[in-house]
Structure formats: structure tokens, C-alpha cells
Amino acid sequence: MSKTALKKFNSFGIEASCDSFTTFKSEAELSNWLAENKKNPNKVFVIGGGSNLLLIGHIPLEFIHADIQGISYQDNGNDVLVKAGAGVNWHQLVLETLDKGYFGLENLSLIPGNVGAAPIQNIGAYGVELKDIFVELDAVEIATGDRITFSHQECDFAYRYSIFKGSLKGQYIITSVTLKLSKLADLKLDYGPIRKVLTEANKETLSPKDVSDAVIKIRSSKLPDPNELxxxxxxxxxxxxxxxxxxxxxxxxxxxxxxxxxxxxxxxxxxxxxxxxxxxxxxxxxxxxxxxxxxxxxxxxxxxxxxxxxxxxxxxxxxxxxxxxxxxxxxxxxxxxxx
Ligand SMILES: Cc1cc2nc3c(=O)[nH]c(=O)nc-3n(C[C@H](O)[C@H](O)[C@H](O)COP(=O)(O)OP(=O)(O)OC[C@H]3O[C@@H](n4cnc5c(N)ncnc54)[C@H](O)[C@@H]3O)c2cc1C
The missing domain is CATH 3.90.78.10 (UDP-N-acetylenolpyruvoylglucosamine reductase, C-terminal domain)
Known part of the structure; x- marks a missing residue:
């Protein structure tokens, strides 16, 4: 079997390879392929943006990438349900919701990777975790291709943890994630230097975009950009x-x-x-x-x-x-x- 080079698929920029790399553009395509091909979950690895991986040498697994795009909105008065495909870049989702003036994702700005990976370790930053705005996710079972929806409770979220790192590790491919954002101000400013940076900006009223800008400023000063290092x-x-x-x-x-x-x-x-x-x-x-x-x-x-x-x-x-x-x-x- 020819090997697939992985250097450009991991944010460490490390030379590594896998047995094969298949990209899917829709949940239906992925589900049908898995139903037909009956994959052994132990022989498969699901890769998103590759920003939380350390790859060593040749990895004798089939890599699957769910590049499912699209963001849809359901307006429920003061709340908005946002459903995003697994392949949507996380920070692009954050920026799009901020442009619409919705509160909820501002503290999670600039986290690399894709939406599909966000529930896996319950991404978190500056006092907010995915679980705080998470509603449900859609996934496909690797062994069967069956589609299933997981509720908040079923994901069993904790610090840098979900059930997909525990008893269901490696069993499912997440295809979309639904979040609940708000049109009403509910800012979380007490973690790290957010409040200090915002005070320096000297604004009378704060939008979620202002908080995001502060988070981006703090993160950029502290964390190396994977594109550079x-x-x-x-x-x-x-x-x-x-x-x-x-x-x-x-x-x-x-x-x-x-x-x-x-x-x-x-x-x-x-x-x-x-x-x-x-x-x-x-x-x-x-x-x-x-x-x-x-x-x-x-x-x-x-x-x-x-x-x-x-x-x-x-x-x-x-x-x-x-x-x-x-x-x-x-x-x-x-x-x-x-x-
Ligand atoms: C500079 C930098 C800063 C970071 N800051 C933070 C931070 O503040 N907070 C934080 O929580 N994390 C942070 N991270 C880690 C990383 O961004 C997150 O873990 C992110 O969610 C990984 O997304 P990814 O798409 O790159 O996933 P990958 O690295 O490709 O995969 C990570 C895990 O998710 C699984 N996975 C990926 N996609 C799917 C899918 N569709 N279905 C099922 N499983 C899937 C993979 O199998 C793997 O187990 C940072 C990383 C970098 C490089």
C-alpha cells in the first residue's frame, strides 16, 4: 500500500505517514462508504485540522477526514441554534457568529482546528469550555455507517474530556455540532488578563467582538503561531x-x-x-x-x-x-x- 505523507496535515509540521487518507464532503457520502466497506475502528484514525496530534514515523492506519462544510442558524428569539459541519474551521465559525453579534464563542477565539474535533476534548480557553454552549452533535459509527445524535449529557464532558476519549474512543466520526448562542450580553471577563486588556481599550459598551479581539491579542502575544513555529x-x-x-x-x-x-x-x-x-x-x-x-x-x-x-x-x-x-x-x- 502506498503511504500518504502527513507533514502538511499536522501543526507540529512533522514528517510522518499513514496507510491512506480519504476525505469525505458530506455525511451521506461518509455513512454510505462506511456501511459498504465495514471498517474496523482499530484500523482507522479520524483526522481534523491536525492541531492536537504528535505523529511518529509511519502510522499503519487509514486516515479519514470529514471535510463537511456549512453553517446554519435557527433563530429562537433571544437564543440562536448554530449548526456547523465538522470540516468548518473553528475560528471561522467563531468569527461568523461574532459578525452576527451573537454571544458565546468570543472567549474561544483563535483555537486552531475544526468543528468536528471541538467536542472530543471539550475545547476550552479563558474560562469557557465547549460544554457551556453545546447542544448536541451528529456522528456516524465507523463499524456500521449508522448515523446517531449525541445529546449534551451523553457526551459526558469534563476538563479536556468527553466520552469520545473514554468508552467510545475511536468509534465515531462527528459530522456536525450544534451550539446555543445568545443575543443577550453575557460576557466572561474574569479569566486571565481579558478585563485588563479591555480596560486599556477604553470602550463604553462591549460587544462579543471586543472580547474576541482581546482574547486574540492575549493569545497572539503568548502562543507561537503553528504557521511560523x-x-x-x-x-x-x-x-x-x-x-x-x-x-x-x-x-x-x-x-x-x-x-x-x-x-x-x-x-x-x-x-x-x-x-x-x-x-x-x-x-x-x-x-x-x-x-x-x-x-x-x-x-x-x-x-x-x-x-x-x-x-x-x-x-x-x-x-x-x-x-x-x-x-x-x-x-x-x-x-x-x-x-
Ligand atoms: C497554537 C495552538 C493553540 C491551542 N489552543 C487550545 C486551547 O486554547 N484550548 C484547547 O482546548 N485546545 C487548544 N489547542 C488544541 C487544538 O486546537 C484542539 O484540540 C482542537 O480541537 C483540535 O482540532 P483539530 O481539528 O486540529 O483536531 P485533530 O488534531 O485533527 O484531532 C484531535 C482529536 O480529535 C479527533 N477528531 C478530529 N476530528 C474528528 C471528527 N470529525 N470526529 C471524531 N473525532 C475527530 C482526532 O481523532 C483526535 O483524537 C491548541 C492547538 C494549537 C496548535
């Missing part, structure tokens, strides 16, 4: 620790950055742990920890998937030794080696 955003998830563990850490490291999740758990800033472990800007060949944002691993040019993986393992080991906290990848690792 290969990366997959945050490489690690923020680890969740018990309140007891948090108290012990805080005693030893009073500057520790962490956020209370509930009465029993704290979310620790993985970027802070990596930085305090002395690894910000650390480099192993062409694989590096970003100089401004320690949570992001970057490809300075010719890093292989294995180079990035070796760096990630080193970072995780040093953090564990210093803080006795395990950090785990947020990105999907595919290929010759696993985490």
Missing part, C-alpha cells in the same frame, strides 16, 4: 491533585499556581511546574520547550515525532522528580511509540 498548543494537561497534595505542595512551593476545582481537588498550572523545573526554553536538538510558554513544545525545524516525544518524556520526568506530580500529554500520540 510548529507546535500543538499546550502539550500537557494541567494535573489535578487532591486538596491534601495541594496543601503539601503549597507549603514547599508557596508561589505554586493552582485553581480550586471543588472541595476535594485543585488544578495545578503545568506550565508553572515546567518553568520552575528550569525547562522553559530547554532544547533537545530541534525539539524545544517554548521560550515564552513552557506548556508548549515546539519543532524548530527538523524535529521528528520521536524527538518531541523524548523531550516530552524528559520534561515529565524532571517535573515528577521535583514536585512528585505526574503531568500527562493533552495531545494525541500516534505511531511507533506511545506515551
Amino acid at each position: 510548529g507546535n500543538a498548543g499546550s502539550f500537557f494537561k494541567n494535573p489535578i491533585v487532591t486538596t491534601e497534595k495541594y496543601a503539601l505542595l503549597k507549603e514547599t512551593f508557596p508561589e505554586l499556581v493552582a485553581f480550586k476545582v471543588d472541595d476535594n481537588r485543585y488544578k495545578v498550572a503545568a506550565g508553572w511546574l515546567i518553568e520552575q523545573a528550569g525547562l522553559k526554553g530547554y532544547r533537545l536538538g530541534d525539539a524545544g520547550v517554548h521560550k515564552q510558554q513552557a506548556l508548549v513544545l515546539v519543532n524548530y525545524g527538523d524535529a521528528s515525532g520521536k524527538d518531541i516525544l523524548n523531550l516530552a518524556r524528559h520534561v515529565s520526568k524532571v517535573v515528577l522528580e521535583k514536585f512528585t506530580v505526574t503531568i500527562e500529554p493533552e495531545v494525541w500520540i500516534l505511531g511507533e511509540a506511545t506515551w
Whole structure:
């Protein structure tokens, strides 16, 4: 079987290959093809924009890409239901809804990737997660081609998690996502420096577009653009620790950055742990920890998937030794080696 080169399909810009790469333009085409071809889900990988992947060497899988376009709107008075195809670029969807004056997606501006992947890890940024505006999604079962709708509850969303990373991992291809946005102002300004940036802009009334502009400004100053420096955003998830563990850490490291999740758990800033472990800007060949944002691993040019993986393992080991906290990848690792 001839191999398909994947360098331009992953935001790390890493050379890798897969057995085949098939693109579908509609749910019907995808569903019929799967019904006829009876694919084994373990032999298939669903790729979106490739912005959350670490590809290593040859990946002996058939890649499927749901390039389903189209955005439709259902006006329900103060609310609007927005249904977008899996292949719609996420940030284009955000911009289109902002142009219409709808509130809901402004804090999720500039997240790379496509709509179909957004529910998989319940994308989130600046105090908002997909689950906050999610209604339902349509999907096709890989093994049968059957179409099915998943409700909010059935997706089982949590921090960087949905059922599609758990018991239904690799079983479904999402074809469209429906969100509920609002025509009424409901801005979330308390996360990170959003409010500060908006105060500097000195506006009397704020539109969702103003908040989006602030988020874009903050993100652009912090995160490397994958078109200029290969990366997959945050490489690690923020680890969740018990309140007891948090108290012990805080005693030893009073500057520790962490956020209370509930009465029993704290979310620790993985970027802070990596930085305090002395690894910000650390480099192993062409694989590096970003100089401004320690949570992001970057490809300075010719890093292989294995180079990035070796760096990630080193970072995780040093953090564990210093803080006795395990950090785990947020990105999907595919290929010759696993985490
Ligand atoms: C610079 C940068 C910044 C980022 N910032 C953020 C951030 O702030 N918040 C955040 O949450 N993420 C962030 N990310 C990660 C990434 O943008 C998201 O995870 C995004 O949702 C991935 O979309 P994608 O289309 O590129 O998916 P891919 O990387 O192609 O795939 C990711 C996962 O989704 C699955 N998948 C993709 N499409 C489908 C589909 N149609 N049906 C079923 N499964 C599918 C894949 O199998 C894989 O498991 C960032 C990444 C980069 C490079």
C-alpha cells in the first residue's frame, strides 16, 4: 500500500505517514462508504485540522477526514441554534457568529482546528469550555455507517474530556455540532488578563467582538503561531491533585499556581511546574520547550515525532522528580511509540 505523507496535515509540521487518507464532503457520502466497506475502528484514525496530534514515523492506519462544510442558524428569539459541519474551521465559525453579534464563542477565539474535533476534548480557553454552549452533535459509527445524535449529557464532558476519549474512543466520526448562542450580553471577563486588556481599550459598551479581539491579542502575544513555529498548543494537561497534595505542595512551593476545582481537588498550572523545573526554553536538538510558554513544545525545524516525544518524556520526568506530580500529554500520540 502506498503511504500518504502527513507533514502538511499536522501543526507540529512533522514528517510522518499513514496507510491512506480519504476525505469525505458530506455525511451521506461518509455513512454510505462506511456501511459498504465495514471498517474496523482499530484500523482507522479520524483526522481534523491536525492541531492536537504528535505523529511518529509511519502510522499503519487509514486516515479519514470529514471535510463537511456549512453553517446554519435557527433563530429562537433571544437564543440562536448554530449548526456547523465538522470540516468548518473553528475560528471561522467563531468569527461568523461574532459578525452576527451573537454571544458565546468570543472567549474561544483563535483555537486552531475544526468543528468536528471541538467536542472530543471539550475545547476550552479563558474560562469557557465547549460544554457551556453545546447542544448536541451528529456522528456516524465507523463499524456500521449508522448515523446517531449525541445529546449534551451523553457526551459526558469534563476538563479536556468527553466520552469520545473514554468508552467510545475511536468509534465515531462527528459530522456536525450544534451550539446555543445568545443575543443577550453575557460576557466572561474574569479569566486571565481579558478585563485588563479591555480596560486599556477604553470602550463604553462591549460587544462579543471586543472580547474576541482581546482574547486574540492575549493569545497572539503568548502562543507561537503553528504557521511560523510548529507546535500543538499546550502539550500537557494541567494535573489535578487532591486538596491534601495541594496543601503539601503549597507549603514547599508557596508561589505554586493552582485553581480550586471543588472541595476535594485543585488544578495545578503545568506550565508553572515546567518553568520552575528550569525547562522553559530547554532544547533537545530541534525539539524545544517554548521560550515564552513552557506548556508548549515546539519543532524548530527538523524535529521528528520521536524527538518531541523524548523531550516530552524528559520534561515529565524532571517535573515528577521535583514536585512528585505526574503531568500527562493533552495531545494525541500516534505511531511507533506511545506515551
Ligand atoms: C497554537 C495552538 C493553540 C491551542 N489552543 C487550545 C486551547 O486554547 N484550548 C484547547 O482546548 N485546545 C487548544 N489547542 C488544541 C487544538 O486546537 C484542539 O484540540 C482542537 O480541537 C483540535 O482540532 P483539530 O481539528 O486540529 O483536531 P485533530 O488534531 O485533527 O484531532 C484531535 C482529536 O480529535 C479527533 N477528531 C478530529 N476530528 C474528528 C471528527 N470529525 N470526529 C471524531 N473525532 C475527530 C482526532 O481523532 C483526535 O483524537 C491548541 C492547538 C494549537 C496548535
